[in-house]
Amino acid sequence: MEPLLSVRDLRVRFGAVTAVDGVSFDVLPGETVAVVGESGSGKSVTMQAVMGLLPRGAEVTGSIVYDGRDLLARPLAETRKLCGTELAMIFQDPLSSLNPVFRVGRQIAESLVRRRGASRKERRAHAVELMRRVGIPDPERRVDEFPHQFSGGMRQRAMIAMALSLGPRLLIADEPTTALDVTVQAQIMRLLADLRRETGMGLALITHDLGVVAGVADRVVLMYAGRVVETGTTREVYDHRAHPYTEGLLASVPDDGGRADRLVPIPGQPPNPLRPPGGCPFHPRCRYVVDDCRTDAPVLVELAGRPADHRAACHRPEAVGA
Amino acid sequence: MTATLDAPRVRLRTKGKPGGVRIVGSLAVVCCYALCAVFGPMLFRFDPVAVDTRNRLLAPMSHTSAGDLVLFGTDQVGQDLLAKMMQGARVSMTIGISALLLSGLIGLVFGVLAGYFGGPLDSLLMRLADIQLAFPGILLAILIAAVLGPSVTNVIVVLSVSGWVTFARVVRGQVLATKRREYVDATRTLGARHWHIVRTCILPACRAPFLVIAALHIGDVILAEAALSFLGLGTPVTTPSWGTTIASGRDLLGTAWWISALPGIGLAVLVVAFGVLGDALRDRFDPKLAGR
Numbered sequence: 374m375e376p377l378l379s380v381r382d383l384r385v386r387f388g389a390v391t392a393v394d395g396v397s398f399d400v401l402p403g404e405t406v407a408v409v410g411e412s413g414s415g416k417s418v419t420m421q422a423v424m425g426l427l428p429r430g431a432e433v434t435g436s437i438v439y440d441g442r443d444l445l446a447r448p449l450a451e452t453r454k455l456c457g458t459e460l461a462m463i464f465q466d467p468l469s470s471l472n473p474v475f476r477v478g479r480q481i482a483e484s485l486v487r488r489r490g491a492s493r494k495e496r497r498a499h500a501v502e503l504m505r506r507v508g509i510p511d512p513e514r515r516v517d518e519f520p521h522q523f524s525g526g527m528r529q530r531a532m533i534a535m536a537l538s539l540g541p542r543l544l545i546a547d548e549p550t551t552a553l554d555v556t557v558q559a560q561i562m563r564l565l566a567d568l569r570r571e572t573g574m575g576l577a578l579i580t581h582d583l584g585v586v587a588g589v590a591d592r593v594v595l596m597y598a599g600r601v602v603e604t605g606t607t608r609e610v611y612d613h614r615a616h617p618y619t620e621g622l623l624a625s626v627p628d629d630g631g632r633a634d635r636l637v638p639i640p641g642q643p644p645n646p647l648r649p650p651g652g653c654p655f656h657p658r659c660r661y662v663v664d665d666c667r668t669d670a671p672v673l674v675e676l677a678g679r680p681a682d683h684r685a686a687c688h689r690p691e692a693v694g695a
Numbered sequence: 696m697t698a699t700l701d702a703p704r705v706r707l708r709t710k711g712k713p714g715g716v717r718i719v720g721s722l723a724v725v726c727c728y729a730l731c732a733v734f735g736p737m738l739f740r741f742d743p744v745a746v747d748t749r750n751r752l753l754a755p756m757s758h759t760s761a762g763d764l765v766l767f768g769t770d771q772v773g774q775d776l777l778a779k780m781m782q783g784a785r786v787s788m789t790i791g792i793s794a795l796l797l798s799g800l801i802g803l804v805f806g807v808l809a810g811y812f813g814g815p816l817d818s819l820l821m822r823l824a825d826i827q828l829a830f831p832g833i834l835l836a837i838l839i840a841a842v843l844g845p846s847v848t849n850v851i852v853v854l855s856v857s858g859w860v861t862f863a864r865v866v867r868g869q870v871l872a873t874k875r876r877e878y879v880d881a882t883r884t885l886g887a888r889h890w891h892i893v894r895t896c897i898l899p900a901c902r903a904p905f906l907v908i909a910a911l912h913i914g915d916v917i918l919a920e921a922a923l924s925f926l927g928l929g930t931p932v933t934t935p936s937w938g939t940t941i942a943s944g945r946d947l948l949g950t951a952w953w954i955s956a957l958p959g960i961g962l963a964v965l966v967v968a969f970g971v972l973g974d975a976l977r978d979r980f981d982p983k984l985a986g987r
Binding site for chain 1: 813814876877878880881882883884885886887888891895896899900
């Protein structure tokens with residue numbers, strides 16, 4: 374199948390800082406891909422590059438091919454045209470991503486009015502319909518409320534309604550559940566999964582929560598210090614982890630391996646982006662470090678005896694999980 | 696002990712939104728002036744060239760030869776000072792509001808351009824603002840007024856040119872703070888262009904600070920107009936603004952103090968009312984002062 378979104382060798386630099394360093398991944402139509410990593414791993418910057426949201430000072434190289442068109446090679450105005458109709462995005466903090474001065478209903482249906490020529494009278498009906506679709510109770514009343522009158526979960530639902538209003542083929546969700554209560558998180562993830570199934574859109578899910586990933590993602594892309602360290606189908610990566618960072622993340626998720634008493638943290642800190650360590654960026658925190666790791670940066674390669682799409686960037690993948 | 700602890704707590708609770716009394720009070724004063732400016736000249740016909748030498752230099756609260764009460768007295772050519780002040784209020788407030796709107800518009804446009812697009816345009820506009828701020832405003836106004844000559848339109852132009860900087864600075868700051876907000880990015884991801892973002896995200900966020908600056912600024916504008924007129928560089932003598940009226944009474948301060956003093960007091964009260972209004976609006980809308 375032709376990928377819907379194909380990111381190849383993406384590099385983003387802000388002055389002396391390389392935030393994203395040679396990232397490649399694909400999102401197929403109708404597929405959920407989770408991009409996982411801790412703060413500063415470059416996962417959000419990658420998606421901002423796709424949506425053309427990076428500030429002016431950013432240096433972006435590589436290619437971002439959406440549906441056969443390289444977005445980086447074309448003017449930003451063309452990406453803007455795709456935004457909403459083809460690509461859509463929802464953000465981490467649903468309060469700050471809603472405009473505080475307009476009624477929620479108006480914001481939800483605004484792009485229908487602006488892009489599809491819906492009349493202002495139809496706007497309300499569209500908004501109510503979209504709000505019902507994302508499970509906002511009593512939409513006829515809530516359509517006239519302001520964002521501050523909504524709870525966190527309802528705001529995120531409103532954001533999702535807004536993003537879906539033009540029927541995009543790819544939805545990018547930047548940590549959509551981070552700012553929400555745990556119970557609400559589950560509801561929002563279920564809603565996203567349901568909507569993805571209904572519409573057949575691709576979903577790129579940015580998260581740092583492997584617990585979220587396991588339930589919904591078809592494939593995972595694990596990022597560390599601006600690079601992809603491991604990628605593959607979710608099942609494959611969980612069962613046959615081939616990078617020590619993946620192993621560390623899985624060990625720090627509650628309920629993994631049945632050890633309910635203590636979680637195992639990854640020692641140390643993520644590298645300072647101004648002074649990245651030589652060789653493998655993970656080596657100062659790695660249990661399996663050898664001399665090679667300190668000098669040579671490993672590349673993302675297929676693993677012997679595993680499916681072809683399972684790749685890891687490690688000198689000693691066989692040591693992990695052994 | 697308990698009393699001293701309770702007192703501020705009760706006050707805080709009853710306070711609600713800050714500055715309510717001050718906003719209502721100062722607005723009432725401003726409205727009085729506005730009513731006088733609009734309806735006063737309709738009730739007291741004022742003729743700028745009329746001369747009534749029998750009734751010149753009457754003190755406030757005295758009666759004319761025809762038996763009418765002159766509340767504010769008369770000037771050196773026998774004109775009723777109250778009528779003259781009402782006419783002056785009309786001129787001064789028209790000039791003040793026009794200059795305010797014009798400088799506000801210039802400041803808003805420049806501020807949004809500088810803040811939203813940034814880069815060289817931002818540097819250019821803000822250096823321009825710096826240069827103008829480094830130069831005394833009234834001096835600049837006098838310079839331009841001297842070149843353009845006295846007329847109502849010219850005064851408006853002069854005051855707008857010297858007043859846009861404050862608006863531009865405040866608006867630019869607000870734009871810079873707003874444009875990195877997530878809902879602006881969210882709007883962008885739905886395909887919105889610059890104009891749409893400016894209209895729906897940027898301008899509404901500028902509304903409150905803009906109003907505050909406008910209320911603080913209009914007092915300055917009216918005062919500057921009076922100063923220019925006093926110096927003979929503002930409105931022509933045939934258009935009696937407060938500045939020209941004050942200037943005309945300058946030589947008679949010893950014998951007829953009211954010709955200069957009453958318009959001066961009127962001017963001061965209006966400017967103070969606008970100042971109080973601006974402060975109260977800022978207390979209510981400036982998030983940095985909230986919760987103090």
